Amino acid sequence: MLNQIPTLPNPDYFVQRFYLYMVVDQKVSRAVIQWKPELHLQRNIKLYQIKHDYFSRLLNQGSDARKESLCEHEMVQFWIDMALNDFPAKQAWEPENRVKKAWEHLTLYCEESCYRAASQVWKDSKYHCWEEYIFLARCLIYNTEKFQKILAKYDTRASSLHTYMTEVLRKTIKDEGVVAKFSKWRLLSKKSSKELSEALIRYGIFEPEISRFLFARKYFKQVYQINKIQNPANRSGQRWVEPDSNDFQEAARCYNGEKNLAIAPHQVAAGKKVTGEELQAWMEICIAALQKYPNSINPSISLEVLSASGREIEFVGVSHPSRHLEFEDSSLEPGNICKQTETVLITELLALNPDQQELLYLYYGLGWNQKEIAAKFAVTQSAIARRLQTIEKRLVNTLYTLKSPPQWVTSYVKTWLESSYETPKYTDLIHVVLVATIKKLDVKVKDLLHMYYGQKLDVNIICDRLGITLDEVTEYLQKTQYQLETALIQEIDVMLKKYLNIWLRKMCKHHISKPNQKQNILETIC
Incomplete structure (x- = not known):
């Protein structure tokens, strides 16, 4: 000081x-x-x-x-x-x-x-x-x-x-500066999660510990509020009294009891159960970080926290699929993928017959609905829907030729489980999909993943703890990896279809900007 x-x-x-x-x-x-x-x-x-x-x-x-x-x-x-x-x-x-x-x-x-x-x-x-x-x-x-x-x-x-x-x-x-209000336990209880997160980062604590500390602080606050703050036995002026070992033990039980629920962050679910002593050590680290936090009054971080109070982390939305997929082949880096995508799609459009080209122009360019298009072609609405699906499927399959997902998904999922299981990147859509899939797994399987990929325990120890055989461990891991691969491929399909929909609308509307030119849509695009 x-x-x-x-x-x-x-x-x-x-x-x-x-x-x-x-x-x-x-x-x-x-x-x-x-x-x-x-x-x-x-x-x-x-x-x-x-x-x-x-x-x-x-x-x-x-x-x-x-x-x-x-x-x-x-x-x-x-x-x-x-x-x-x-x-x-x-x-x-x-x-x-x-x-x-x-x-x-x-x-x-x-x-x-x-x-x-x-x-x-x-x-x-x-x-x-x-x-x-x-x-x-x-x-x-x-x-x-x-x-x-x-x-x-x-x-x-x-x-x-x-x-x-x-x-x-x-x-x-x-x-605010009344002595009681500067109790370190008041500081821990009153600071927002956003401020605590910023403080921990400045203190040198990163994921997955940050998510675990925040989750633990949530249950400590609940226990501390009931046992100490609202306890009528505490004399006036001693509101922010020192918690005892029973408070930390109780908070740890709450943490362990809810770590596998859907509300728990993935980093919490991926970690081991904690003891009261460990949770107390975590809270002491949080306090130390918060006490140091205001010492830098540079508003580049701390004042952003103040002015953006209540704002949650924003997830990146779906855009060009190549921005979210990792490619091993250097020729298929995002910049090259964008160019190749444009080329192969236009080439595929050139191969469509005139009726299919006109169908795309009416639906994506002029915004006609399927019923209106069906009346023009004198067919049923379901027939138009099938024709559109056929064209879209053909174009999606064309995108798959750039880098067929099944050929790299298996390797990607395996690498992700080994390196990023505990600390997924929430700005990466693939990571988000994998985390969401893991949350839906059976509790026993999630425990297995925590021990195998999170704690990296020996397989024999895992067998003893879960009461299963070595073959069962191998089977569970293989089945889980298959589930993750399936979920990822399904999400890639969705991403490609969304991208294709945006691309077709853009290209077909470009044709509308030249209404006096009597040329087909592909001449305009090219």
């Missing part, structure tokens, strides 16, 4: 306060606070300086300190009017998200208030490090809803925004 809070340097010019934020530069013997620009907000300031007459006048009032203070006050009011009231009326050159940017300018302007408030509280009570006080202040201004309520009560005639926000933040973090 530092004995002295670093000095906050003054920006060179007042307008910089609207696009600079604080970072800590750890020197050899001491920490130094510096300003760093948020580039998109810096560009926004320049835009208004060039395009907005009133804004430009504020920045050209000279270097007199008194004038600068007045201009700064008026610029604060300018962004407040825009943020709270969307005033003045939007001009054509202004960004569509100008209100959001106005809030961001005001938020960064209050960075200095965070520092001032934290300094005042820290000088009065050095129970906790000054970085934690700054972190608590930032939690308030980077919460848009709370920040809006605070600014709505601000009277520009009564004081400067700096004075007003410093006092609001001082009171807030002073209340």
Whole structure:
């Protein structure tokens, strides 16, 4: 813990306060606070300086300190009017998200208030490090809803925004800084999963441990809440008391009892059962990570967590199948696959008869439904459906010629089980499919996979633990790998069909853009 809070340097010019934020530069013997620009907000300031007459006048009032203070006050009011009231009326050159940017300018302007408030509280009570006080202040201004309520009560005639926000933040973090609230068990219980995950990453903990720590923390919180927080036997002022071994044992039982349920992350299900002592060690690591987490007040990660609270991890959707498939042949890398895909599909379209070409043009290009096409061709709707299926199947089979899945899926699944079973990549659709398939397996089979691919135990030990023979272990592993291969091939079929559907619509609609040219669809495509 530092004995002295670093000095906050003054920006060179007042307008910089609207696009600079604080970072800590750890020197050899001491920490130094510096300003760093948020580039998109810096560009926004320049835009208004060039395009907005009133804004430009504020920045050209000279270097007199008194004038600068007045201009700064008026610029604060300018962004407040825009943020709270969307005033003045939007001009054509202004960004569509100008209100959001106005809030961001005001938020960064209050960075200095965070520092001032934290300094005042820290000088009065050095129970906790000054970085934690700054972190608590930032939690308030980077919460848009709370920040809006605070600014709505601000009277520009009564004081400067700096004075007003410093006092609001001082009171807030002073209340948050009550000694009891800095209990490490409160810290562990109150921090969000997103913050804990970020803290663990900074602390050097990665998957699969992160998922297991988060899952364990969930059950520890439940047990701790019932046994300690809500326990009437605890005296007032001792709310965040030290948990005992029974609490950790109970939390471990909950963890082990639900690790194989569908709600459990794959990394948890893939791991072994834990003891109370192991779970306690995990919680201590989480606490250490959280205690270190606010020490870097650089918002590149921690403030993203604050501003994006509640947002879950986004999974990558289905796009070009070659982006999600791994190929052993260097000639079939994603870039080459894209070119080859285009070539083989167009070649296959050239081989279609005129009726089939017209059917594709009407269905994918003009958007006719099957009933309308059936009336034109004087056949039944089911006949049109069969013709479309025949063409689509033919084109899908053509895509398979690039790299037939059955030839590489077996090798892929085997490699994945051996290297990535515990830490799948959720941005990879193939991994997602394999994890989803594993979740549907019988509990006994999942236990077998955990021990064989997760813990990498000797087969004889696995036989003893599960009470099965060596032949049964081999049979279960072979059957499971076959299930994964089947699920993967089915998903590849879906991916290819979705890609083909998008490709056909794009190519056929390209024909519509040239309606006066009497040429068939393939001439247009080529």
